[in-house]
Amino acid sequence: MFVIGLTGSIGMGKSTTAKMFEAEGIPVNDADAVVHELYAAEAVAPIEAAFPGTTTEGKVDRVKLAAHLAAHPADFKTLEAIVHPLVRDKELQFRRKAEEEGLDIILLDIPLLFETGGEGRVDVIVVVSCAPDIQRARVLARPGMTVDKFEMILSRQTPDSEKRRRADYIVDTGEGLAQARAQVRAIIADIRANRLS
């Protein structure tokens, strides 16, 4: 089974690009979506224990958690130590199921692929990218986003320039959806022609 790793910094268009791969018939495991599920399930109890008051009605309140992290950035490490092993378990389950089903290609959407040494878990790396001014405008347009929160998250991510350098393929999302879709199709065609044994 051939494993594509998809990554990209905040607001680069990772989720949108992952959906394009999915539309081409490639099953996707989205780590950010897994975190959302975990925040209404297994992650609730350990997060409440570590950061009291950040969960309500059996769910992690992401606004409260983000506010706590803005005030105590060092706590990111504690949070990541709780969340990342759970995310990894779900990824393993996804891979196992895909193997059992005999799938030939899957895609893992891993926002922190480089930051967590994920290169060894994938066969090729696709980096989703665009110009920094487009990225910033997209992120700051989101409800609840602030310049501080954007910069806090950005500072925890490998810079885009380094991601691009380490990529096997790059999808540029600065030229619109149709252009990005064409790039996705070209990547899949190249993988099928040159990398699948």
Ligand SMILES: CC(C)(COP(=O)(O)OP(=O)(O)OC[C@H]1O[C@@H](n2cnc3c(N)ncnc32)[C@H](O)[C@@H]1O)[C@@H](O)C(=O)NCCC(=O)NCCS
């Ligand atoms: C900080 C939190 C509360 C902010 O929640 P919010 O709903 O506002 O943002 P969301 O989760 O959609 O993330 C926005 C962007 O930040 C990135 N990001 C999230 N956490 C981190 C992190 N620890 N380090 C670097 N980037 C991160 C995401 O990949 C995404 O690109 C939330 O992201 C969180 O709980 N993060 C810890 C879990 C984690 O590390 N997730 C990342 C990949 S598994």
Ligand SMILES: Nc1ncnc2c1ncn2[C@@H]1O[C@H](COP(=O)(O)OP(=O)(O)OP(=O)(O)O)[C@@H](O)[C@H]1O
């Ligand atoms: N190819 C594209 N052309 C135009 N706009 C795009 C393209 N790809 C993504 N966008 C837009 O950019 C914004 C961010 O996209 P998306 O949510 O996919 O990013 P992301 O990298 O997954 O974000 P995050 O990592 O912060 O969750 C969205 O408003 C989306 O519509």
